[in-house]
Amino acid sequence: MSLLEDAWEQREVQIYPALFGGTGEGIYPLDNTIFSNQFNVEEIDPRWLHFGVFKCPPIATRDTWVYVTSGMSNPWEHVEPDEFSGFGMEFILETDIEYDWAIPIMRSLLAFNILVSVGHYGDKPLIDYGDRIPQSVAQNIASLLVVEPKLFPSSFQLTSGRVDLLQITGITVQELEFAKVQGSDELANKLFDCYGSFKIEPKRLSIV
Template identity: 35%
Template sequence: MSHPDDLLARAWAEREEVLYPRLLGALGPGLYPLDAAVFSTVFGQDSVDPRWLTIGVFECPPTPDRPGWAYVSSGLSNPWDDTEADPDSVSGLGMEFLLQTTERAPWALALVQRFCAYQLLLAAGRMGDHAPLDLWDRMRIGTPIDNADSQLQALVFVAAEHLGDIQTLASGQFRFLQMLPLTLEEHAFGQQHDFETVVEQLQAQNAAPVVDTRRGSIPLQPPA
């Protein structure tokens, strides 16, 4: 039987040295790992699994094929306890977060880090009965997304279809859970109708998947 560290190292290297560069290009200056302070300050959790602090976020600059900046987590799909390679299984939590912005954005890096911490706590059962975040989950965040004056004050989590629905590592499969900021009006429209319509119309207006925090609400039409 293989040692779990062998599979972990293989999957980790495959994700960061092969898959991410192929999909996103250069990964920037390196991984920005989670800090214990995000767990204690934001979520009131002083006890932290040391493995969580190896998970972080890459800040990927624009490429000729990908406009804007990409903030992508790395480590949520780590197969910490698996020992045998199985490309058809789920690797780790089965997901990584992705947020794309028109400009370099420190707020985006911090936001993805914060949601990584939240997802880890959800998966560990530290946040009550709430399940880990998944496709089409949405929320108001109670403040401008950029901590300044943006009208974007809500989020919906969608598939990063432009990168492919399912990604495969030696340890199994995962998908990108794309964080798409919305205005409160767009969020309310999605609640009244459906969020698939919101995303489709934002994409048609070039307001998704790359986020411009300076934009206002996009006029949305109810589905036929």
């Protein structure tokens, strides 16, 4: 098999099941309408439709739902291993129960990062730790914050290179203002100290 095929299979057959206890009912892939309706992009690379999101249900050792992207770590352009595989990242999002908004949000972030990668937004960098993203998921969760996981590995290794896991959590308006002043890392630490995880709980109170 090619490096791409090896890495793809390794991630979805070996690594994801080991990390998340399975990959649920299958992938929720991107489609043309996400790019056209949300980002006003009509012409797409057919490879983008192989990116998607898995919904991993609770298991014996974890009572939460985990949504994880697939495709950003594909080494599309490489024939030899490199330091990082593809974009060198995948996103995860954890919730206390199954929510209808989780997959659309993850697919939207995935599509946005793809467009960033091809220069659609000029020199804008790929999504990274500490980024604050305006996206409401509930009345009191007004934005998303990208953090380094603490209850999941921060990275994994594919035959094609390293892949960092970027966790997406939710923050309130008050927490967003705190992060603007004190920094995203400081807020992330306070969130984890308070709740012991980065799972999104839409009804939780602000910690600041």
